[in-house]
Amino acid sequence: MTPADAWALPRLVVAAPASGHGKTTVATGLLAALRRQGLTVSPHKVGPDYIDPGYHALAAGRPGRNLDPWLVGEDRVAPLLRHGASTPTPADIAVIEGVMGLHDGAVGRRGYASTAHVARLIEAPVLLVLDTTAQGRSAAALVLGLRAFDPEVRIGGVVLNRVGSPRHEALLRDALAEIGVPVLGAVTRTAEVTAPSRHLGLVPVAERAPESVAVVDALADLVTSTVDLDAVLDLARTAAPLTVAAWDPTVAVGGPAGSTRPVVAVAGGPAFTFSYAETTELLTAAGADVVTVDPLRDPALPSGTRAVVLGGGFPEVHAEALSANASLRADLAAFDGPVVAECAGLLYLGRSLEGAPMCGRLDHTARMTGRLTLGYRDAVAVGDSPVHVVGERVRGHEFHRTVTDPGHGERPAWRFDDADHGFVTGQVHASYLHTHWAGHPYAARRLVEAAIR
Structure with missing residues (x-):
């Protein structure tokens, strides 16, 4: 791979401290909202999950793809990202939804196959989704701890989820400003959109196609009205150029x-x-x-x-x-x-x-x-x-x-x-x-x- 072959693909990883914070809501909404703006978006999911990529595909209009070091090996993760982001046409931005908590991976393997692991492999900044229910300034301490736990993972911004009131949002923004982490969006508890779930996650898109389209449209509306999309794009553009060849x-x-x-x-x-x-x-x-x-x-x-x-x-x-x-x-x-x-x-x-x-x-x-x-x-x-x-x-x-x-x-x-x-x-x-x-x-x-x- 020569420098001329390097691809400055804007990309970011949507992560959270734990499952249930709203990663899928934000990631799917981002894909749909950015597509509405005329951008070609490439959807990806950390881990072996099959269901979230179905919603991603519906939002992006192209296949949702998985990035999992356990299943494919570390060396194939970045090439698979480049392949997916260039197939069938080159994307303007790639959005990668994480799995579980930021540092949760294969049990007993010190974070292998975690969202943080994949973020390092593809050299992408992290947009952290944070459930702020019953939290005030402690939210900043949580973000600070996640950032310090692995300094190689760059948390470039936060989307506050389930915010209780304007006063609550102001308190959270002030606390995060103290540690130098920008807030790129805030979703109130009353505004959040959810999709029906089953024992293994969301109900697959293919089982409820008309309802799924409505959910994705609602998520696009939600993210457009609550997240600073220009700031998200600016963050994605800070990713280092991809210097690996695409998987073939x-x-x-x-x-x-x-x-x-x-x-x-x-x-x-x-x-x-x-x-x-x-x-x-x-x-x-x-x-x-x-x-x-x-x-x-x-x-x-x-x-x-x-x-x-x-x-x-x-x-x-x-x-x-x-x-x-x-x-x-x-x-x-x-x-x-x-x-x-x-x-x-x-x-x-x-x-x-x-x-x-x-x-x-x-x-x-x-x-x-x-x-x-x-x-x-x-x-x-x-x-x-x-x-x-x-x-x-x-x-x-x-x-x-x-x-x-x-x-x-x-x-x-x-x-x-x-x-x-x-x-x-x-x-x-x-x-x-x-x-x-x-x-x-x-x-x-x-x-x-x-x-x-």
Whole structure:
């Protein structure tokens, strides 16, 4: 990368001291408000979250993308940012929403994969969203502590959230002025806009499209009226130029796997909303024709399908409707090509989900529980499959409130936390583990090679 190739991409990270302070409200509102001004905005999310990027995409008009050092490795974070911010067209600004608290990352790894970690990797200033409920001058002490905890992370401004009154706002502004941190916006308790939530976060955009559009419009109105957008742009422009080359899916997979272009069906629609934009980019770069299939509505796999990818989502919410589409279930049960299934896909391929018949391709039943399974995993492939070979190490994450009985097959997919997980049956690889293929792009190439065979 030469100096001439460096890109002075304005960018900032929207962070908070903890979850629930209003990061998604501010980040989504900023994306929509800046787009209204005629700017091309690139939306990003720290961590493995699938739901927030859906709202980001709706606000920005282009795919929401994830930046997660655990899933893709530290060296790929900045290249993936540059790729996302330049695809399909170069952005005028990138807005990156953080995860949890500013310094919260992988458990026991001293902030690895935290918002602060990503802010350092992409050399971006932080806009801190602060819930000021029941706080006065102590809010400044909190910001001062966050700033001092890691001096390499630059907190360039604060948006006050849930402010109680004009007097409360004045007190907060005075306190933050004492420590030299500018206030770029203030949202009152009565003005805040929220989106409906579910047990794993917000309700995905695809499940409530008209309502989601209304929410995003309201967030744009909110941010426009309460945040100094010019000051936000000025802060974003203080980011250092990006000197890394953009991530390239074609380079990552080593080019097309063959001269033919097999059809790879990727599940979509309201029941399968969890996917990373890079998955289809890698499959396409490896030589596949990627076609979306909606298991709620499509009666059969796309014509000529040679491989299937069933990602994550909320199939438990749509169990009856998935079950009612008996023709597609039968099609998948009889399909003899390679299939990769994560979480929702795992449940869909089983015999039943909450008593509703599913595809019956895997010999398990699934049900909801009261326990949330959530966290990063360091997994090892137990056996060979269309996408992995025995002994390969992959980093992923789990995110579910369901269990399968049994929890794994005679040939498990993975081993992590001293236990076996998932199923490898014939050409099917299925488990609860979510992975980001930008972190192991060979999976996309192997799937396309298996589809060609």
